[in-house]
Amino acid sequence: MNPPLLEVAGLDVFYAPLDEEPRRHIVRDVSFSVSTGQRLGLVGESGAGKSTTLYALLGLLPGNAEISGRIAFEGVDVLAAGHSGLVALRGHGIALVTQSAMNALNPVHRIGRQLREAMPSGGRGRAARRARVDELLDRVGLPPSVARRYPHELSGGMRQRVAIAIALASEPKLLLADEATTALDTVVQARVVELLHELCTELDLAIVFASHHLALVAQLCDTLATMYAGRIVELGPTEQIRDEPQHPYTRLLFEATPDLGERKEHLRSIPGAPPPLSDVLPGCSFEPRCPRAVEGCRVRNPAVEPASHGGEVACLRPERVEAHG
């Protein structure tokens, strides 16, 4: 495989108290790596820490956050370079695609201007920049007339494509997509995911796609990581995990997801709710909701160990045998 483009080791993110709120441990000891052209999916419920992980990579967290760990992009330790290091990284190698909610794009600037703003500075004349704007719009499947429009004149799907175009404008090697399809209708969602797939293949782009929508993630990504309560509980090739999910949470997620091409006997939902992240649970965070939990699960947080599908899993009792109904 190619040398890793992005290496994350032992990432921890805390939110320090605002007013009287307790300190929260949002991202707990997260480690993963992404190689050129690899498509990694980050799946989990809301609040699992997916967005925070992505934002931590670019230093886009609010001022009351504390980060520790190692983040290396192309071999360079980003965190050690401090805030200026993080700023230098944005739009120069790593680009962010956010949710296309109403105000994700500046409402008072035209699309063309917002695209030009994202381009690497210097070197290009005005004509060349405008040509590049048209090229970017074309690449995401939008007509050049969009450049003259304002965000409120576009549909949700179009705005999402613009967000992707903005990310591409800086010629990144890695895309971070944070719930990039969540605000869209189902049909549009599928199209956007298709677009992302195309772009990654065409441009040899790596992508980390965070979403709670497992089906879409599975469609786009070759590698899958499930997150629960701030930890990565399973990581591995999508195909293999789909066939034999080892962590109970991953398995439940798949069983709760319709239309993966297989016929389901029934959809299971996962009872209970994720724990508040200020709690200090000594054992596995998933234990209260886990159908395979035993006494030992409450004692110690399971370490990350190699899994039979070639990836890793953090569970005391991973399901090694394929179990069907």
Add this chain to the structure above:
Amino acid sequence: MSAIAARARATLRLANRRRATTIGILILSVFAFLAVFGPLIAPYGAHEQVGRPFEPPSSAHPFGLDGGGVDVLSLVILGARVSLLVGIVATAVSIVIGAGVGIVAGYFGGLVDGVLMRITDFFLVVPVLPLMVVVAAVWGPSLFHVMIVIGALLWTPVARVVRAQALAVRERGFVRRARAMGASSGRIMWVHVLPQLRGLILTNTVLMIAQAIMAEAALAFLGLESAQVVSWGTQISHAFSSASMSAGAWWAIVPAGLCIAIVVLACNLVVIDSGEARARRRPLHLSRRRPRVTAQPKALEEQVS
């Protein structure tokens, strides 16, 4: 016994959390006290000459004497009564007109709303002080006229705001049910809609008192109150016309203006708390504080064990 104590403690805790409001109320209470008991507290009369003009502050006269030899401290204390009275009366007139217009416009909608809003917009755009000046000049200088004129022209922001709320409240469940049961419009407005707007009207009332006091000072300065009136506004005006500035008699100028500024500040403090608490919740995406990059800290679990 303990129930009362518990109640008192709860109130104190609320007061502490809404510190600005508490300070504001305290300040206003002091001035209200002065307004009510002024004549009993003031050492001298408002028209009583007790010394030479522009005598500087001394132990006998902590605020000195003004251009007519009158004790400034007494003037300030006595002036509180009139200034606050103007504030309250004008505001009462304003609130009645403004809330009335707002509720009727919001509740009835349609043509009534259209006409009332055109009128309201007119008074919102047209500068208020020049109009007050013209009306007061035409009507004749008097304190009473001033109170009514201020009240009659300050109601517009209230009407706007109340109307918006009335529109919202009108569609709520209990109002519709009342209508369905055949309650008259008047009754619905009075019994159902009005209580919902209480907080809003209260906030506006406090702010308007401040505005009215300022307006009184302005109209007094322009000579639209009779000379007999003793208010903070006329004191400032009198200090001006007796050339206190060139006489170097700052003590004739400072106290009255300071009182107005403090009362206005107090009114603003009372209402400021609600807005700020809400604003603080949302995190800024851009601020001077940057995320801290720390060396590997112990995870929460390890810290505990």
Add this chain to the structure above:
Amino acid sequence: MGRWLYVCRRVVGALLTIIAATILDFFLFRAAPGGISNLAFVPGGSPQLKEALRHEFGLDQPVLSQLLHYLQALLHGNFGISYSNRQPVGPQVAEAFMHTLPMVGLGLLIAVLLAFTTGIAAVWFRGGAVDHLSRGAALVLFGIPAQWLAMMFIFAFRDSLPSGGMHDPFLIAPSFLEEAQDLLRHMILPSLTFGLTTYATFMLILRTSLIEALSEDYIVTAQAKGLPVRTVLLRHGLRNALLPVATVLGLAIGTAAAGAIIIEAAFSWPGLGDAMAKAVSQHDYPMLSGTFIVITASVVLVNLAVDLVYGWLDPRVRL
């Protein structure tokens, strides 16, 4: 296409408001003691003289035609004759207007500078000493009566700066530079007073709306592009924060006009406000009427301009 409709509606609205104000003014002055309708009262005058005067002033016509005559006269710039100096009101008001402009202009500049610097500083150092100081200062200045501040300034600078007026009457054949300097020395205190008493509202609204703007998602997008902090703050945050400020600006202009009137009266600055104040004390109703109309019309037109600027600033409004 929608944009022109927006503009036309606003312009027509403004004109209607001005006309309404004029009509209001007309009816107010008919009610004035010593005003127009009583003008014909000449002590000891015969009934025929009274009738003749009434006829000459058109007071025997029906009210509506009097109103129309009045409006027509106004359109021709005829504001009547001043009671105090028997000169036409129109040119005097025009001259006063030209005097008010530079003073208020400089004052507005000061207010804008103060509002922006303290407002942005308050947001950047949010929750800190700078924030509390800025807001505290604004709140305090909010409640200070303009005439009081004017008097304090006059007192403080009574030995170094002129206490009133616009020119030094004793300057003999001054050069352009000397004249400019003299003007500035007279103008600095009134403008400073104006700036200090009007900036508070702007600053507080700006601060709140900037905080709102900086909590929006597009700030994250902008940062993710790798833009420097200053660009994000100004080009994205501030630009959007201007919208609520512009909305409030309209309401604040009336208050600013009030302040200008008081300040001119306090400094005897020969502008519109001073003319109005003098007209009040001299019971000069035509002059009072004239200044009222011009001040009101000015405020309405500035409001219109702000409205149009808002339409330009916010593309969401135009459609």
